[in-house]
Amino acid sequence: MKTQMRTFAFLMLILIPGIFNAQRITGKVTDRTEVIPFVNVTIIKDNDQIITGTTTDENGLFSIKVEPGTYDVEVSFVGYAKIKKRVSVEDDINLGTINMKVDAQSLNEIVLVSERR
Numbered sequence: 001m002k003t004q005m006r007t008f009a010f011l012m013l014i015l016i017p018g019i020f021n022a023q024r025i026t027g028k029v030t031d032r033t034e035v036i037p038f039v040n041v042t043i044i045k046d047n048d049q050i051i052t053g054t055t056t057d058e059n060g061l062f063s064i065k066v067e068p069g070t071y072d073v074e075v076s077f078v079g080y081a082k083i084k085k086r087v088s089v090e091d092d093i094n095l096g097t098i099n100m101k102v103d104a105q106s107l108n109e110i111v112l113v114s115e116r117r
Contacts, residue, residue, distance in 0.1 A: 024063055024064065028056075029062070029097075030060055031099065035056075035060030036060050036080070037056055039055060039100070040076045041062045043064055043066055052064055068089055073087055073095065080103055
């Protein structure tokens with residue numbers, strides 16, 4: 001029984017600092033007039049390594065836990081221009097409202113031709 005308690009205490013000493021060391025990056029995504037739900041929010045390290053990511057909820061809000069450090073926060077959604085913000089995280093950080101702009105790109109015309117056999 002003592003061995004199990006010592007093992008448990010040892011594991012707690014190792015795991016608890018990692019749990020309390022994580023910080024939160026939060027924010028809200030809109031298109032200036034209304035919130036945009038289900039936007040992709042990705043946390044990227046310097047070497048273009050994706051650390052983690054999430055999507056905004058129905059109210060355009062997101063919250064991601066990260067370790068302290070410097071990251072790029074990339075916000076992307078179909079039909080909108082991608083936004084990238086560099087943040088240095090030491091404590092919880094709120095990015096506030098992120099306003100996405102419509103990415104109006106026109107595609108070339110596609111013509112379908114069918115032949116009857």
